[in-house]
Amino acid sequence: MGRDAEPSAGVIDSQSVKADAVVGSDSRGFDGGKLVNGRKRHVVVDTLGLPLGVMVTAADTGDRAAAQVLLRQVADAHHRLALVWADGDYTGSLVEYCLTGLALVLSIVKRSDDMRGFVVLPKRWIVERFFAHLMRTRRLARDYERRTTSAEAMVYWSMILLMTRRLAATRRRLQG
Numbered sequence: 001m002g003r004d005a006e007p008s009a010g011v012i013d014s015q016s017v018k019a020d021a022v023v024g025s026d027s028r029g030f031d032g033g034k035l036v037n038g039r040k041r042h043v044v045v046d047t048l049g050l051p052l053g054v055m056v057t058a059a060d061t062g063d064r065a066a067a068q069v070l071l072r073q074v075a076d077a078h079h080r081l082a083l084v085w086a087d088g089d090y091t092g093s094l095v096e097y098c099l100t101g102l103a104l105v106l107s108i109v110k111r112s113d114d115m116r117g118f119v120v121l122p123k124r125w126i127v128e129r130f131f132a133h134l135m136r137t138r139r140l141a142r143d144y145e146r147r148t149t150s151a152e153a154m155v156y157w158s159m160i161l162l163m164t165r166r167l168a169a170t171r172r173r174l175q176g
């Protein structure tokens with residue numbers, strides 16, 4: 001798409017999903033904010049909405065705690081990454097940790113207090129579109145995997161399908 005293959009910016013967010021009965025109690029939890037008993041998918045995507053990192057935890061795991069681990073993994077794998085946008089759940093000491101420990105700028109994108117109803121927030125829509133793509137894969141509407149590593153692999157599998165469709169569409173446009 002005319003961009004550098006190595007990303008310099010990304011977006012981080014999490015999604016809570018209900019877990020099936022086969023999911024063990026050691027990897028499931030209750031997200032009090034969303035009222036979901038299950039797991040939480042933490043993702044970092046690039047500006048095209050392609051995954052840079054995925055981590056699945058129990059739903060009661062805090063976003064900031066999971067973000068420290070995930071952002072460390074993503075920063076180690078993608079050395080050009082310098083800026084990550086996030087929502088208000090990622091404020092506090094995480095911003096300073098990213099700057100001093102990872103050499104990343106964590107920019108918080110907040111809703112204005114005077115906004116009513118649904119509003120598209122700059123850069124945050126990219127990761128929300130990523131979650132929408134995941135929900136189009138029926139298998140990911142609920143977490144059926146026994147292990148968190150299998151759940152992470154299912155997210156990557158779903159995005160491989162999306163990426164191959166994008167590549168095929170680009171190829172058809174170039175040939176047509």
